[in-house]
Amino acid sequence: MSDWPNGVAAPARRALAAAGVTGLEDLTGWREEDLAQLHGMGPKALAALKGALAEKGLTLREP
Template identity: 60%
Template sequence: MASELTIERVLTLVELVPRGRVVSYGDLGAIVGIGPRQVGSFMANHSEGLTWWRVTNAAGDLPRDLLDRARPHWADEGILVKRNGLGCRIADYRADLDALATAYRARIAETLERMGTAIPHTSNPAARALAAAGVTTLEELSEWRRADVLALHGMGPKALGMLDAALDDADLSWRT
């Protein structure tokens, strides 16, 4: 189960997708640092009040029930449906992912400060490994299995021991 912070990260990013633009679950996952299926799961459970129609699969498609509900939103925003009728032309309407990532980092910094506990400095290779995996707080780290973090390139036993202690001090633990 994902932490409240991870859900907040995904939903914050969805809110930033501009009108008349779309992104894929994978696009969002790459910016947040999680998998596209996790993004889809979050959207299925937490999309009320969000511009969910701006998030599609990699081909720009949506399931039939969502597609029928998305069409009026797309028409209002000038997003055309593909000839096959299964979704939108994502290549034509994809949001600028670099600009989206920049806006997300600025917006999420405040949320991370409010909701997250910073990871202690370990070593530069370990810090880079965690950053590359999208892990920026102890709460996010607690969503990982210890063995998976140890397998990250750059993570060593000394850094892992420091993370064990930090999780323990914050009353958190590794996912089992």
């Protein structure tokens, strides 16, 4: 299992796992709007994920 950044609580981690997302690199194929629809994914988790992606030079898919 991947180490998610601080701010990604257990409900969001479970939502990501259920969607087949195992690491930050997997998120590059996702749009922010789609991630926000996952049950358990809140604004704090989304912000933490976007920040972690930016640190690695990665982004979410554009709409």
